[in-house]
Amino acid sequence: MNLDPQIAELITALDAGFPPVHTMTGAQARATIRSRLVPAVDPESVGTITEASVSVPEGRFAVRIYHPLTAATAAPAVVYAHGGGFVFCDLDSHDGLCRDLANRSQAVVVSVAYRLAPEHRWPTAAEDLYAAVSWTARHAESLGVDPGRIAVGGDSAGGNLATVAALMARDRGGPSLAAQLLIYPVIAADFDTPSHRAFGQGYYNPTTALQWYWDQYVPRVADRRHPHASPLVADLEGLPPAVVVLAGHDPLHDEGLAYADALRGAGVDVTQLSYPGGVHGFVTMPMLDLAQRARADVSREVARLLTSPAAL
Template sequence: MFVHPDATRFLEIVADAPPLDTLSVERNRADVDAAAEISGPTTACERVYDTTIAGVPVRVYIPVEQDAAQPAFLWIHGGGWVTGSLDLADTAVRDIATAAGAIGISIDYRLAPEHPFPAGLEDCLAVARAVLSGQSGVNVIPEQVAIAGDSAGGNLSAVVAQELRAHTPALTHQVLVYPVTDAASTDTESYSTFADGYYLTRRNMQYFIDTYAGGADREDPRMSPLRNPDLTGLPPATFILASHDPLVDEGRDYAAALLEQGIPATVIEFAGQVHPFVYLAGVIEDGAVARRLIGSQIRASFDRA
Protein backbone atom coordinates (compact mmCIF):
# COMPACT_ATOMS: atom_id res chain seq x y z
CA MET A 1 0.00 0.00 0.00
CA PHE A 2 1.20 3.47 -0.89
CA VAL A 3 2.60 5.41 2.04
CA HIS A 4 3.37 9.07 1.45
CA PRO A 5 7.14 9.73 1.40
CA ASP A 6 6.78 12.34 4.15
CA ALA A 7 4.91 9.82 6.30
CA THR A 8 7.62 7.25 5.62
CA ARG A 9 10.23 9.63 7.01
CA PHE A 10 8.16 10.12 10.15
CA LEU A 11 7.66 6.39 10.57
CA GLU A 12 11.42 5.91 10.38
CA ILE A 13 11.84 8.41 13.24
CA VAL A 14 9.44 6.51 15.53
CA ALA A 15 10.18 2.98 14.33
CA ASP A 16 11.75 1.83 17.60
CA ALA A 17 9.16 3.33 19.96
CA PRO A 18 8.11 0.77 22.61
CA PRO A 19 4.42 0.03 23.30
CA LEU A 20 2.87 2.63 25.56
CA ASP A 21 1.68 0.08 28.11
CA THR A 22 5.31 -0.79 28.86
CA LEU A 23 6.18 2.76 29.93
CA SER A 24 5.07 5.14 32.66
CA VAL A 25 2.42 7.76 31.99
CA GLU A 26 5.01 10.46 32.59
CA ARG A 27 7.36 8.96 30.00
CA ASN A 28 4.57 8.62 27.46
CA ARG A 29 3.57 12.24 27.93
CA ALA A 30 7.13 13.45 27.57
CA ASP A 31 7.65 11.39 24.41
CA VAL A 32 4.48 12.73 22.80
CA ASP A 33 5.27 16.32 23.74
CA ALA A 34 8.69 15.92 22.13
CA ALA A 35 6.88 15.85 18.79
CA ALA A 36 6.44 19.61 19.17
CA GLU A 37 9.97 19.84 17.77
CA ILE A 38 8.70 18.62 14.37
CA SER A 39 5.34 20.38 14.44
CA GLY A 40 6.41 23.08 12.01
CA PRO A 41 7.27 26.78 12.15
CA THR A 42 5.57 29.05 14.66
CA THR A 43 3.15 31.39 12.91
CA ALA A 44 2.99 34.78 14.60
CA CYS A 45 -0.26 35.84 16.22
CA GLU A 46 -0.72 39.36 17.48
CA ARG A 47 -1.51 38.06 20.96
CA VAL A 48 -1.23 34.66 22.65
CA TYR A 49 -1.91 34.20 26.34
CA ASP A 50 -2.83 31.57 28.92
CA THR A 51 -5.89 32.03 31.12
CA THR A 52 -8.82 30.05 32.50
CA ILE A 53 -12.41 29.76 31.30
CA ALA A 54 -14.95 28.23 33.67
CA GLY A 55 -12.00 27.19 35.84
CA VAL A 56 -10.32 25.25 33.00
CA PRO A 57 -6.87 26.28 31.72
CA VAL A 58 -6.88 27.46 28.11
CA ARG A 59 -4.54 29.18 25.69
CA VAL A 60 -6.04 31.98 23.61
CA TYR A 61 -4.72 32.90 20.14
CA ILE A 62 -5.68 36.24 18.62
CA PRO A 63 -4.26 36.57 15.09
CA VAL A 64 -5.29 40.23 14.79
CA GLU A 65 -6.24 42.29 17.84
CA GLN A 66 -9.31 44.51 17.45
CA ASP A 67 -11.83 46.25 19.67
CA ALA A 68 -14.87 44.50 18.22
CA ALA A 69 -15.80 40.94 19.15
CA GLN A 70 -14.51 38.24 16.82
CA PRO A 71 -15.49 34.74 15.72
CA ALA A 72 -13.73 31.92 17.56
CA PHE A 73 -13.11 28.20 17.52
CA LEU A 74 -12.38 25.80 20.34
CA TRP A 75 -9.50 23.37 19.81
CA ILE A 76 -9.32 20.09 21.76
CA HIS A 77 -5.94 18.40 21.43
CA GLY A 78 -5.40 14.70 20.86
CA GLY A 79 -3.21 12.25 22.72
CA GLY A 80 -5.56 9.42 23.65
CA TRP A 81 -7.09 11.33 26.59
CA VAL A 82 -3.81 10.47 28.38
CA THR A 83 -1.08 12.48 26.64
CA GLY A 84 -0.94 15.69 24.60
CA SER A 85 -0.77 19.30 25.67
CA LEU A 86 -1.26 22.92 24.69
CA ASP A 87 2.37 23.04 23.57
CA LEU A 88 1.99 20.05 21.26
CA ALA A 89 -1.00 21.71 19.57
CA ASP A 90 0.52 25.20 19.53
CA THR A 91 1.74 25.52 15.93
CA ALA A 92 -1.40 23.85 14.56
CA VAL A 93 -3.74 26.18 16.44
CA ARG A 94 -1.74 29.21 15.33
CA ASP A 95 -2.03 28.16 11.69
CA ILE A 96 -5.73 27.35 11.95
CA ALA A 97 -6.51 30.63 13.72
CA THR A 98 -4.67 32.56 11.03
CA ALA A 99 -6.44 30.70 8.20
CA ALA A 100 -9.83 31.06 9.90
CA GLY A 101 -9.36 34.73 10.73
CA ALA A 102 -10.68 33.87 14.17
CA ILE A 103 -9.68 33.59 17.80
CA GLY A 104 -8.45 30.13 18.75
CA ILE A 105 -9.13 28.78 22.25
CA SER A 106 -7.10 25.66 23.00
CA ILE A 107 -8.41 23.67 25.98
CA ASP A 108 -6.05 22.10 28.54
CA TYR A 109 -8.53 19.51 29.79
CA ARG A 110 -7.77 17.00 32.53
CA LEU A 111 -6.10 13.76 31.47
CA ALA A 112 -6.42 10.11 32.49
CA PRO A 113 -5.48 8.07 34.45
CA GLU A 114 -5.51 10.77 37.13
CA HIS A 115 -8.83 12.02 35.76
CA PRO A 116 -10.66 9.31 33.80
CA PHE A 117 -13.92 9.66 31.89
CA PRO A 118 -15.86 11.92 32.07
CA ALA A 119 -13.50 14.51 33.62
CA GLY A 120 -11.91 15.72 30.38
CA LEU A 121 -15.30 15.89 28.69
CA GLU A 122 -16.71 17.92 31.56
CA ASP A 123 -13.87 20.43 31.19
CA CYS A 124 -14.49 20.83 27.46
CA LEU A 125 -18.23 21.22 27.98
CA ALA A 126 -17.67 23.87 30.65
CA VAL A 127 -15.47 25.91 28.34
CA ALA A 128 -17.83 25.52 25.38
CA ARG A 129 -20.85 26.59 27.41
CA ALA A 130 -19.05 29.65 28.74
CA VAL A 131 -17.87 30.74 25.29
CA LEU A 132 -21.29 30.20 23.68
CA SER A 133 -22.95 32.09 26.54
CA GLY A 134 -20.63 35.07 26.26
CA GLN A 135 -19.17 34.40 29.70
CA SER A 136 -15.63 33.41 28.77
CA GLY A 137 -13.87 36.71 29.32
CA VAL A 138 -12.65 36.54 25.71
CA ASN A 139 -14.13 39.04 23.24
CA VAL A 140 -15.97 36.46 21.14
CA ILE A 141 -19.12 36.59 19.02
CA PRO A 142 -21.19 33.80 20.64
CA GLU A 143 -23.13 33.19 17.41
CA GLN A 144 -19.89 32.47 15.55
CA VAL A 145 -18.16 29.69 17.46
CA ALA A 146 -16.93 26.41 15.98
CA ILE A 147 -15.31 23.39 17.61
CA ALA A 148 -12.44 21.24 16.35
CA GLY A 149 -10.07 18.59 17.61
CA ASP A 150 -7.91 15.66 16.63
CA SER A 151 -8.03 11.99 17.63
CA ALA A 152 -9.19 11.89 21.27
CA GLY A 153 -9.81 15.62 20.84
CA GLY A 154 -11.96 14.79 17.82
CA ASN A 155 -13.89 12.40 20.04
CA LEU A 156 -14.41 15.10 22.66
CA SER A 157 -15.38 17.64 19.98
CA ALA A 158 -18.00 15.29 18.56
CA VAL A 159 -19.44 14.61 22.01
CA VAL A 160 -19.52 18.31 22.93
CA ALA A 161 -21.38 18.98 19.67
CA GLN A 162 -23.91 16.27 20.60
CA GLU A 163 -24.32 17.47 24.17
CA LEU A 164 -24.80 21.12 23.16
CA ARG A 165 -26.94 20.65 20.05
CA ALA A 166 -29.89 22.40 21.76
CA HIS A 167 -27.80 25.32 23.03
CA THR A 168 -28.68 28.81 21.85
CA PRO A 169 -26.60 30.10 20.21
CA ALA A 170 -25.38 26.86 18.66
CA LEU A 171 -21.97 25.82 17.41
CA THR A 172 -21.56 26.75 13.76
CA HIS A 173 -19.38 23.78 12.75
CA GLN A 174 -17.41 20.80 13.98
CA VAL A 175 -14.08 19.73 12.51
CA LEU A 176 -13.20 16.18 13.46
CA VAL A 177 -9.61 15.23 12.68
CA TYR A 178 -9.17 11.42 12.58
CA PRO A 179 -11.58 11.17 15.53
CA VAL A 180 -12.23 8.27 17.87
CA THR A 181 -15.96 7.70 17.41
CA ASP A 182 -16.37 4.19 18.83
CA ALA A 183 -14.39 3.41 21.97
CA ALA A 184 -16.28 0.15 22.43
CA SER A 185 -14.69 -1.67 19.48
CA THR A 186 -11.32 -2.11 17.80
CA ASP A 187 -12.62 -4.66 15.29
CA THR A 188 -12.89 -2.56 12.13
CA GLU A 189 -11.07 -3.44 8.95
CA SER A 190 -8.74 -0.45 9.35
CA TYR A 191 -7.83 -1.56 12.87
CA SER A 192 -6.77 -4.91 11.37
CA THR A 193 -4.99 -3.50 8.33
CA PHE A 194 -3.07 -0.85 10.26
CA ALA A 195 -2.70 -2.68 13.57
CA ASP A 196 1.09 -2.23 13.52
CA GLY A 197 3.71 -0.26 11.67
CA TYR A 198 1.83 2.99 11.06
CA TYR A 199 2.62 4.82 14.35
CA LEU A 200 -0.78 4.48 16.07
CA THR A 201 -1.09 0.77 16.78
CA ARG A 202 -4.09 -1.23 17.88
CA ARG A 203 -2.26 -2.07 21.11
CA ASN A 204 -1.54 1.58 21.90
CA MET A 205 -5.11 2.57 21.06
CA GLN A 206 -6.41 -0.09 23.42
CA TYR A 207 -4.10 1.28 26.12
CA PHE A 208 -5.60 4.75 25.62
CA ILE A 209 -9.18 3.49 25.73
CA ASP A 210 -8.56 1.33 28.80
CA THR A 211 -6.87 4.19 30.64
CA TYR A 212 -9.55 6.73 29.81
CA ALA A 213 -12.62 4.55 30.21
CA GLY A 214 -11.74 2.73 33.40
CA GLY A 215 -14.88 0.91 34.48
CA ALA A 216 -17.28 3.11 32.50
CA ASP A 217 -19.61 1.78 29.83
CA ARG A 218 -17.69 2.14 26.58
CA GLU A 219 -20.90 2.15 24.55
CA ASP A 220 -22.01 5.35 26.32
CA PRO A 221 -22.46 7.93 23.52
CA ARG A 222 -20.46 10.39 25.61
CA MET A 223 -17.50 8.09 24.97
CA SER A 224 -18.59 6.56 21.66
CA PRO A 225 -20.52 9.25 19.73
CA LEU A 226 -21.04 6.89 16.78
CA ARG A 227 -23.31 4.81 19.04
CA ASN A 228 -25.70 7.69 19.73
CA PRO A 229 -29.00 6.67 18.10
CA ASP A 230 -30.01 10.32 17.62
CA LEU A 231 -27.68 12.40 15.47
CA THR A 232 -30.24 15.01 14.45
CA GLY A 233 -29.74 18.71 15.07
CA LEU A 234 -25.94 18.61 15.00
CA PRO A 235 -23.76 21.29 13.40
CA PRO A 236 -22.31 20.61 9.94
CA ALA A 237 -19.07 18.64 10.05
CA THR A 238 -15.75 18.45 8.29
CA PHE A 239 -13.71 15.26 8.64
CA ILE A 240 -9.95 15.22 8.10
CA LEU A 241 -8.81 11.61 7.86
CA ALA A 242 -5.57 9.74 7.19
CA SER A 243 -5.82 6.73 4.90
CA HIS A 244 -3.27 4.65 6.85
CA ASP A 245 -4.82 5.00 10.31
CA PRO A 246 -6.57 2.42 12.51
CA LEU A 247 -9.25 5.07 13.14
CA VAL A 248 -10.08 5.83 9.51
CA ASP A 249 -13.05 3.47 9.29
CA GLU A 250 -14.83 4.88 12.33
CA GLY A 251 -14.27 8.39 10.99
CA ARG A 252 -15.88 7.37 7.69
CA ASP A 253 -18.67 5.60 9.54
CA TYR A 254 -19.51 8.64 11.67
CA ALA A 255 -19.54 10.89 8.60
CA ALA A 256 -21.92 8.46 6.88
CA ALA A 257 -24.15 8.34 9.95
CA LEU A 258 -24.37 12.15 10.02
CA LEU A 259 -25.24 12.27 6.33
CA GLU A 260 -27.96 9.67 6.84
CA GLN A 261 -29.49 12.00 9.45
CA GLY A 262 -29.36 14.96 7.08
CA ILE A 263 -26.35 16.64 8.69
CA PRO A 264 -23.97 18.16 6.10
CA ALA A 265 -20.62 16.39 6.30
CA THR A 266 -17.52 16.81 4.18
CA VAL A 267 -14.84 14.12 4.26
CA ILE A 268 -11.27 14.85 3.17
CA GLU A 269 -9.00 11.83 3.35
CA PHE A 270 -5.26 12.35 2.87
CA ALA A 271 -3.83 9.52 0.82
CA GLY A 272 -0.83 7.70 2.25
CA GLN A 273 -0.93 9.63 5.51
CA VAL A 274 -0.71 8.35 9.06
CA HIS A 275 -1.99 9.40 12.45
CA PRO A 276 -1.21 12.18 13.63
CA PHE A 277 0.03 14.01 10.53
CA VAL A 278 -1.74 17.33 11.21
CA TYR A 279 0.64 17.93 14.14
CA LEU A 280 3.73 17.01 12.11
CA ALA A 281 3.96 19.87 9.62
CA GLY A 282 7.71 20.07 10.22
CA VAL A 283 8.17 16.77 8.36
CA ILE A 284 4.82 16.18 6.65
CA GLU A 285 3.72 18.93 4.29
CA ASP A 286 0.16 17.63 4.25
CA GLY A 287 -0.03 18.69 7.89
CA ALA A 288 0.28 22.33 6.87
CA VAL A 289 -2.22 21.80 4.03
CA ALA A 290 -4.72 20.28 6.45
CA ARG A 291 -4.36 23.17 8.86
CA ARG A 292 -5.18 25.68 6.14
CA LEU A 293 -8.13 23.57 5.08
CA ILE A 294 -9.47 23.36 8.62
CA GLY A 295 -9.17 27.12 8.96
CA SER A 296 -10.98 27.74 5.68
CA GLN A 297 -13.84 25.44 6.67
CA ILE A 298 -14.20 27.21 10.02
CA ARG A 299 -14.14 30.61 8.32
CA ALA A 300 -16.82 29.50 5.87
CA SER A 301 -19.04 28.37 8.74
CA PHE A 302 -18.91 31.88 10.21
CA ASP A 303 -19.87 33.36 6.87
CA ARG A 304 -22.91 31.07 6.74
CA ALA A 305 -23.81 31.90 10.34
Protein backbone atom coordinates (compact mmCIF):
# COMPACT_ATOMS: atom_id res chain seq x y z
CA MET A 1 0.00 0.00 0.00
CA ASN A 2 1.65 3.21 -1.20
CA LEU A 3 0.90 6.84 -0.57
CA ASP A 4 -0.94 8.65 -3.31
CA PRO A 5 1.78 10.12 -5.57
CA GLN A 6 0.67 13.71 -5.05
CA ILE A 7 0.57 13.23 -1.28
CA ALA A 8 3.97 11.52 -1.34
CA GLU A 9 5.45 14.67 -2.87
CA LEU A 10 3.97 16.80 -0.10
CA ILE A 11 4.06 14.57 2.97
CA THR A 12 7.44 15.69 4.35
CA ALA A 13 6.41 19.34 4.21
CA LEU A 14 2.91 18.60 5.50
CA ASP A 15 4.24 16.62 8.42
CA ALA A 16 6.94 19.14 9.28
CA GLY A 17 4.43 21.96 9.12
CA PHE A 18 1.85 20.36 11.39
CA PRO A 19 1.86 22.53 14.55
CA PRO A 20 2.85 20.87 17.84
CA VAL A 21 -0.64 21.33 19.25
CA HIS A 22 0.10 18.99 22.16
CA THR A 23 2.38 21.72 23.58
CA MET A 24 -0.26 24.45 23.25
CA THR A 25 -3.38 25.62 24.94
CA GLY A 26 -6.60 25.30 23.01
CA ALA A 27 -6.61 29.03 22.29
CA GLN A 28 -3.03 28.94 21.03
CA ALA A 29 -3.72 25.97 18.77
CA ARG A 30 -6.86 27.67 17.46
CA ALA A 31 -5.00 30.89 16.68
CA THR A 32 -2.18 29.02 14.96
CA ILE A 33 -4.51 27.04 12.72
CA ARG A 34 -6.59 30.12 11.96
CA SER A 35 -3.50 32.10 10.97
CA ARG A 36 -2.68 29.51 8.31
CA LEU A 37 -6.05 29.68 6.59
CA VAL A 38 -5.71 31.03 3.07
CA PRO A 39 -9.15 32.00 1.73
CA ALA A 40 -9.95 30.82 -1.78
CA VAL A 41 -9.30 33.54 -4.36
CA ASP A 42 -12.26 32.40 -6.43
CA PRO A 43 -14.56 30.30 -4.22
CA GLU A 44 -16.96 27.91 -5.89
CA SER A 45 -20.29 29.50 -6.65
CA VAL A 46 -23.38 28.15 -4.94
CA GLY A 47 -27.01 29.20 -5.10
CA THR A 48 -27.15 31.17 -1.85
CA ILE A 49 -25.30 31.35 1.45
CA THR A 50 -27.07 32.57 4.56
CA GLU A 51 -26.12 32.60 8.22
CA ALA A 52 -28.23 32.01 11.29
CA SER A 53 -27.82 31.14 14.95
CA VAL A 54 -29.16 28.29 16.99
CA SER A 55 -30.15 28.90 20.61
CA VAL A 56 -29.35 26.31 23.27
CA PRO A 57 -29.90 26.52 27.04
CA GLU A 58 -26.36 27.80 27.71
CA GLY A 59 -26.05 30.18 24.79
CA ARG A 60 -26.04 30.01 21.00
CA PHE A 61 -23.86 29.02 18.06
CA ALA A 62 -23.76 29.93 14.38
CA VAL A 63 -24.72 27.91 11.32
CA ARG A 64 -24.00 28.68 7.67
CA ILE A 65 -26.48 27.42 5.10
CA TYR A 66 -25.41 26.60 1.55
CA HIS A 67 -28.03 26.11 -1.15
CA PRO A 68 -26.69 24.43 -4.30
CA LEU A 69 -26.72 26.18 -7.65
CA THR A 70 -29.70 24.13 -8.77
CA ALA A 71 -31.80 23.25 -5.75
CA ALA A 72 -35.15 21.52 -5.67
CA THR A 73 -38.06 23.23 -3.93
CA ALA A 74 -37.85 20.74 -1.07
CA ALA A 75 -34.22 19.66 -1.24
CA PRO A 76 -32.45 17.13 0.94
CA ALA A 77 -30.11 18.51 3.59
CA VAL A 78 -26.80 17.58 5.20
CA VAL A 79 -26.13 19.00 8.66
CA TYR A 80 -22.33 19.09 8.72
CA ALA A 81 -19.76 19.23 11.55
CA HIS A 82 -16.25 20.33 10.64
CA GLY A 83 -13.14 18.51 11.82
CA GLY A 84 -10.42 20.04 13.97
CA GLY A 85 -9.91 17.79 16.96
CA PHE A 86 -12.91 19.31 18.80
CA VAL A 87 -10.64 22.32 19.41
CA PHE A 88 -10.07 24.29 16.20
CA CYS A 89 -11.33 24.93 12.65
CA ASP A 90 -14.62 26.66 11.95
CA LEU A 91 -17.13 27.61 9.28
CA ASP A 92 -14.44 29.29 7.17
CA SER A 93 -11.97 26.39 7.27
CA HIS A 94 -14.57 24.08 5.73
CA ASP A 95 -16.26 26.62 3.47
CA GLY A 96 -14.83 25.13 0.28
CA LEU A 97 -15.80 21.59 1.19
CA CYS A 98 -19.36 22.62 2.08
CA ARG A 99 -19.77 24.53 -1.18
CA ASP A 100 -18.55 21.50 -3.11
CA LEU A 101 -20.73 19.06 -1.17
CA ALA A 102 -23.82 21.22 -1.71
CA ASN A 103 -23.36 21.43 -5.46
CA ARG A 104 -22.28 17.85 -6.05
CA SER A 105 -24.94 16.25 -3.85
CA GLN A 106 -27.69 18.75 -4.73
CA ALA A 107 -28.38 19.12 -1.01
CA VAL A 108 -28.66 22.08 1.30
CA VAL A 109 -25.63 21.96 3.59
CA VAL A 110 -26.02 23.36 7.10
CA SER A 111 -22.49 23.88 8.42
CA VAL A 112 -22.36 24.03 12.21
CA ALA A 113 -20.03 26.19 14.33
CA TYR A 114 -20.41 24.00 17.41
CA ARG A 115 -18.75 25.25 20.58
CA LEU A 116 -15.14 24.16 20.95
CA ALA A 117 -13.05 22.47 23.62
CA PRO A 118 -11.42 22.93 26.03
CA GLU A 119 -13.64 25.87 26.94
CA HIS A 120 -16.64 23.66 26.21
CA ARG A 121 -15.99 20.05 27.22
CA TRP A 122 -17.80 16.89 26.24
CA PRO A 123 -20.64 16.48 25.47
CA THR A 124 -21.22 20.12 24.46
CA ALA A 125 -20.15 19.78 20.82
CA ALA A 126 -22.27 16.67 20.29
CA GLU A 127 -25.27 18.31 21.92
CA ASP A 128 -24.77 21.35 19.69
CA LEU A 129 -24.77 19.22 16.56
CA TYR A 130 -27.92 17.43 17.68
CA ALA A 131 -29.49 20.84 18.37
CA ALA A 132 -28.53 21.91 14.83
CA VAL A 133 -30.16 18.79 13.39
CA SER A 134 -33.33 19.51 15.36
CA TRP A 135 -33.24 23.18 14.31
CA THR A 136 -32.92 22.18 10.65
CA ALA A 137 -35.93 19.88 10.91
CA ARG A 138 -38.02 22.55 12.67
CA HIS A 139 -37.10 25.16 10.06
CA ALA A 140 -37.26 22.83 7.07
CA GLU A 141 -39.96 24.79 5.26
CA SER A 142 -38.21 28.15 5.49
CA LEU A 143 -34.90 26.53 4.52
CA GLY A 144 -36.40 24.86 1.47
CA VAL A 145 -35.58 21.45 2.94
CA ASP A 146 -37.53 18.20 2.89
CA PRO A 147 -37.74 17.18 6.58
CA GLY A 148 -37.83 13.53 5.56
CA ARG A 149 -34.45 13.75 3.82
CA ILE A 150 -32.03 15.12 6.39
CA ALA A 151 -28.57 13.60 6.83
CA VAL A 152 -25.89 14.30 9.41
CA GLY A 153 -22.20 14.30 8.56
CA GLY A 154 -18.72 15.38 9.46
CA ASP A 155 -15.01 14.77 9.04
CA SER A 156 -12.56 13.61 11.72
CA ALA A 157 -13.82 14.98 15.07
CA GLY A 158 -16.91 16.12 13.19
CA GLY A 159 -17.45 12.50 12.19
CA ASN A 160 -17.56 11.60 15.87
CA LEU A 161 -20.16 14.30 16.47
CA ALA A 162 -22.21 13.06 13.52
CA THR A 163 -22.29 9.50 14.87
CA VAL A 164 -23.34 10.74 18.29
CA ALA A 165 -26.01 13.08 16.88
CA ALA A 166 -27.44 10.09 14.99
CA LEU A 167 -27.57 8.13 18.25
CA MET A 168 -29.26 11.04 20.02
CA ALA A 169 -31.83 11.44 17.26
CA ARG A 170 -32.70 7.75 17.47
CA ASP A 171 -32.92 7.70 21.26
CA ARG A 172 -34.68 11.03 21.77
CA GLY A 173 -37.53 10.51 19.36
CA GLY A 174 -36.16 12.32 16.34
CA PRO A 175 -35.68 14.02 14.08
CA SER A 176 -35.65 11.02 11.79
CA LEU A 177 -32.41 10.94 9.78
CA ALA A 178 -32.07 9.53 6.28
CA ALA A 179 -28.28 9.08 6.25
CA GLN A 180 -25.00 9.72 8.02
CA LEU A 181 -21.72 10.75 6.38
CA LEU A 182 -18.59 9.86 8.34
CA ILE A 183 -15.29 10.99 6.82
CA TYR A 184 -12.33 9.33 8.61
CA PRO A 185 -14.22 9.71 11.90
CA VAL A 186 -12.79 9.84 15.42
CA ILE A 187 -14.51 6.86 17.04
CA ALA A 188 -12.59 5.58 20.07
CA ALA A 189 -9.77 6.78 22.33
CA ASP A 190 -7.58 3.78 21.49
CA PHE A 191 -4.06 4.80 20.49
CA ASP A 192 -2.58 1.31 20.21
CA THR A 193 -4.25 0.05 17.06
CA PRO A 194 -2.14 -1.22 14.16
CA SER A 195 -2.92 1.93 12.16
CA HIS A 196 -1.81 4.15 15.05
CA ARG A 197 1.42 2.20 15.30
CA ALA A 198 2.02 2.34 11.55
CA PHE A 199 0.90 5.89 10.77
CA GLY A 200 0.98 7.74 14.09
CA GLN A 201 4.12 9.64 13.13
CA GLY A 202 5.25 10.98 9.79
CA TYR A 203 1.84 11.00 8.13
CA TYR A 204 0.62 14.51 8.95
CA ASN A 205 -1.87 14.22 11.85
CA PRO A 206 0.16 12.39 14.53
CA THR A 207 -0.95 10.25 17.43
CA THR A 208 0.36 12.85 19.90
CA ALA A 209 -2.10 15.39 18.47
CA LEU A 210 -4.96 12.88 18.44
CA GLN A 211 -4.32 12.08 22.11
CA TRP A 212 -4.28 15.79 22.93
CA TYR A 213 -7.65 16.27 21.19
CA TRP A 214 -9.23 13.71 23.51
CA ASP A 215 -7.58 15.37 26.50
CA GLN A 216 -9.18 18.67 25.56
CA TYR A 217 -12.66 17.34 24.77
CA VAL A 218 -13.07 14.37 27.14
CA PRO A 219 -10.37 14.80 29.80
CA ARG A 220 -11.90 12.28 32.21
CA VAL A 221 -10.79 8.88 30.94
CA ALA A 222 -13.84 7.09 32.35
CA ASP A 223 -16.12 9.32 30.27
CA ARG A 224 -14.48 8.07 27.09
CA ARG A 225 -16.34 4.78 27.45
CA HIS A 226 -19.68 6.53 27.16
CA PRO A 227 -21.46 5.88 23.83
CA HIS A 228 -21.75 9.62 23.28
CA ALA A 229 -17.96 9.90 23.39
CA SER A 230 -16.88 6.58 21.84
CA PRO A 231 -19.79 5.40 19.70
CA LEU A 232 -18.06 2.09 18.99
CA VAL A 233 -19.44 0.89 22.36
CA ALA A 234 -23.00 2.00 21.57
CA ASP A 235 -26.00 -0.06 20.56
CA LEU A 236 -26.06 0.75 16.85
CA GLU A 237 -29.33 -0.85 15.81
CA GLY A 238 -31.79 1.40 14.05
CA LEU A 239 -29.29 3.99 12.88
CA PRO A 240 -29.62 5.47 9.38
CA PRO A 241 -27.56 4.20 6.44
CA ALA A 242 -23.96 5.36 6.56
CA VAL A 243 -21.29 6.43 4.12
CA VAL A 244 -17.91 5.80 5.79
CA VAL A 245 -14.71 7.21 4.28
CA LEU A 246 -11.39 5.62 5.23
CA ALA A 247 -7.86 6.80 4.45
CA GLY A 248 -5.25 4.07 4.28
CA HIS A 249 -2.33 6.01 5.82
CA ASP A 250 -4.36 7.36 8.74
CA PRO A 251 -3.89 6.57 12.44
CA LEU A 252 -7.71 6.51 12.67
CA HIS A 253 -8.14 3.97 9.86
CA ASP A 254 -8.70 0.97 12.12
CA GLU A 255 -11.28 2.58 14.38
CA GLY A 256 -13.20 3.83 11.34
CA LEU A 257 -13.12 0.35 9.85
CA ALA A 258 -14.21 -1.17 13.16
CA TYR A 259 -17.14 1.23 13.29
CA ALA A 260 -18.20 0.40 9.74
CA ASP A 261 -18.09 -3.29 10.64
CA ALA A 262 -20.04 -2.69 13.86
CA LEU A 263 -22.72 -0.80 11.95
CA ARG A 264 -23.04 -3.68 9.50
CA GLY A 265 -23.25 -6.10 12.41
CA ALA A 266 -26.16 -4.07 13.78
CA GLY A 267 -28.02 -4.31 10.48
CA VAL A 268 -27.18 -0.80 9.26
CA ASP A 269 -26.55 -0.34 5.54
CA VAL A 270 -22.95 0.85 5.07
CA THR A 271 -21.24 2.19 1.97
CA GLN A 272 -17.50 2.05 2.65
CA LEU A 273 -15.28 4.29 0.53
CA SER A 274 -11.61 3.42 0.99
CA TYR A 275 -8.67 5.46 -0.28
CA PRO A 276 -5.52 3.45 0.50
CA GLY A 277 -3.17 6.25 -0.58
CA GLY A 278 -4.84 8.92 1.53
CA VAL A 279 -3.80 10.51 4.82
CA HIS A 280 -6.00 11.93 7.54
CA GLY A 281 -7.50 15.20 6.34
CA PHE A 282 -6.93 14.63 2.63
CA VAL A 283 -10.54 15.39 1.64
CA THR A 284 -10.03 19.02 2.73
CA MET A 285 -6.97 19.37 0.45
CA PRO A 286 -8.65 20.37 -2.83
CA MET A 287 -5.38 20.52 -4.80
CA LEU A 288 -5.24 16.70 -4.64
CA ASP A 289 -6.81 14.65 -7.41
CA LEU A 290 -7.59 12.05 -4.75
CA ALA A 291 -9.56 14.62 -2.77
CA GLN A 292 -11.58 15.55 -5.82
CA ARG A 293 -12.32 11.88 -6.51
CA ALA A 294 -13.35 11.30 -2.90
CA ARG A 295 -15.62 14.37 -2.90
CA ALA A 296 -17.31 13.14 -6.06
CA ASP A 297 -17.74 9.64 -4.60
CA VAL A 298 -19.05 10.93 -1.27
CA SER A 299 -21.51 13.32 -2.88
CA ARG A 300 -22.81 10.64 -5.24
CA GLU A 301 -23.43 8.20 -2.39
CA VAL A 302 -25.02 10.81 -0.14
CA ALA A 303 -27.29 11.92 -2.99
CA ARG A 304 -28.23 8.29 -3.63
CA LEU A 305 -29.22 7.74 0.00
CA LEU A 306 -31.16 11.00 0.13
CA THR A 307 -33.15 10.16 -3.00
CA SER A 308 -33.72 6.48 -2.24
CA PRO A 309 -37.28 5.22 -1.67
CA ALA A 310 -36.54 4.80 2.04
CA ALA A 311 -35.79 8.51 2.30
CA LEU A 312 -38.86 9.69 0.43
